[in-house]
Amino acid sequence: MKYDCIIVGAGPAGAFCAYEFMQKNKDLKILLIDKGHDIYNRKCPVNEHKIDKCPINKLGISGCNPACSITNGFGGAGAFSDGKFNITTEFGGWLTDYLDDRLVLDLIKYVDSINLKYGATEEITNPTTDKIRDIERRGLAVGLKLLRSQVRHLGTEKNLEILTKIYEDLAKQVDMRFKTEVADILVKDNKVYGVLLRNGEEIYADNVFLAVGRDGSTWLESICKKNNIHMTHNQVDIGVRVETNDVIMEEINKNLYEGKFLFRTSVGTIVRTFCSNPSGHVVVENHSGTMLANGHAYASKSLGSNNTNFALLVSHRFSEPFDLPNEYAHQVSKLANELSCGSIIVQRYGDICKGRRSTQKRIDEGFVKPSLKEAVPGDLGLVLPYNTMKSIIEMIEALDHVTPGIANEHTLFYGVEAKFYSARPEIKNNFETKIEGLYVGGDGAGLTRGLAQAGANGVYVARCIVDKL
Ligand SMILES: Cc1cc2nc3c(=O)[nH]c(=O)nc-3n(C[C@H](O)[C@H](O)[C@H](O)COP(=O)(O)OP(=O)(O)OC[C@H]3O[C@@H](n4cnc5c(N)ncnc54)[C@H](O)[C@@H]3O)c2cc1C
The missing domain is CATH 3.50.50.60 (FAD/NAD(P)-binding domain)
Known part of the structure; x- marks a missing residue:
């Protein structure tokens, strides 16, 4: 037939x-x-x-x-x-x-x-409430485009x-x-x-x-x-998973559940927020042997944490002579795995700004308690390329105008998070x-x-x- x-x-x-x-x-x-x-x-x-x-x-x-x-x-x-x-x-x-x-x-x-x-x-x-328009306006004022859906x-x-x-x-x-x-x-x-x-x-x-x-x-x-x-070959997205206290994200969590923002940086890259998890947990994802940061949230409130996590991802495209975006992201992520003995790195934003690694003591002294205990305190500056790190810093500083406090020194960055495309x-x-x-x-x-x-x-x-x- x-x-x-x-x-x-x-x-x-x-x-x-x-x-x-x-x-x-x-x-x-x-x-x-x-x-x-x-x-x-x-x-x-x-x-x-x-x-x-x-x-x-x-x-x-x-x-x-x-x-x-x-x-x-x-x-x-x-x-x-x-x-x-x-x-x-x-x-x-x-x-x-x-x-x-x-x-x-x-x-x-x-x-x-x-x-x-x-x-x-x-x-x-309903993505058109007055409150959401207000969030959108504050975002646009600092170059953040809110993707409404x-x-x-x-x-x-x-x-x-x-x-x-x-x-x-x-x-x-x-x-x-x-x-x-x-x-x-x-x-x-x-x-x-x-x-x-x-x-x-x-x-x-x-x-x-x-x-x-x-x-x-x-x-x-x-x-x-x-x-x-x-x-x-498509783009590959590389970045970090950000974790902060629920209270800082309250307005976004309540009105949007997930605030999807786009930002064009001074180095010409595009950064986006992705997969926000109110009262969620940061997790390790094993992607064909490469350990990556990711996040999720349980439907049941009793299983929730006091933290919100979301990804900040920078899109990377290649042309010639190198055109293997997925391979590139694997290599960058594997470097983080090497430096954390097979896990992923966690670093306080304050330590990133000071150009120093996070230590267990500095993490313990912070106001955001990591939901992923197995992440190893370290230095993402040794892993992420300059443009990627600069893009993430510019984005978090812009987000601070919409969600005041997100760029405080206690906010945690877990790396590397990557999204691969066919x-x-x-x-x-x-x-x-x-x-x-x-x-x-x-x-x-x-x-x-x-x-x-x-x-x-x-x-x-x-x-x-x-x-x-
Ligand atoms: C855990 C998870 C949660 C997600 N949540 C959401 C969400 O909330 N919202 C959202 O918009 N998207 C979500 N997505 C993404 C969404 O599921 C995908 O974008 C979507 O399923 C893609 O559809 P597709 O038909 O292209 O491919 P798929 O859904 O991947 O289907 C492809 C099918 O092809 C079959 N196949 C492959 N090769 C062969 C072969 N050689 N012979 C026979 N069969 C073959 C596979 O078995 C598979 O069933 C999620 C994805 C995952 C993994």
């Missing part, structure tokens, strides 16, 4: 693509493939069996077979997240590099309406319920195969004609949409390389590569970094394919 389209990856990009095909023409033959499980069987053995370590599967590789159930399968990488659906084109991806701003927003609103149809809460944040908090349990209902509707019309890994695409005379599965099976289609997410980005790179599709294949404005019928989208193609734009991307690709069929 030949399909009209094979979609590889059942994350938001792939799932909403399948959904749109279903809406446009019920007679289309669509196949959705994912190497993870269907929505009912995405169960992490660590949680299911209350064990403290990921079990070793038959291949001798840690994790579920063939792919980790937390990040793979129907619903994709964020299926178990609390699902913050951001209705904005200002962040969450780069679709506006290809499509008109208004169109991207319409697509995002369309995906939002699908979530609502399947039971999402009607509740949505309506946010629909789907909530972890609700997110899964919505995904299950979408899955059940899709299953009525779309063929779906899970625990099925695509190994290659089939191409002849510069035209795609199907996919090759890991088990050697070939499946045929005139169109293939690769929506493989961050987990599949290395595989996507290898496919592009093999088929001479040029790729450009490389981007060369595509036309309809997300088709130079191989006829081969489309790419979502986080894996370096086009999006969030639920909203990933879903919007999938919907748009379905519409483009339907138009040409």
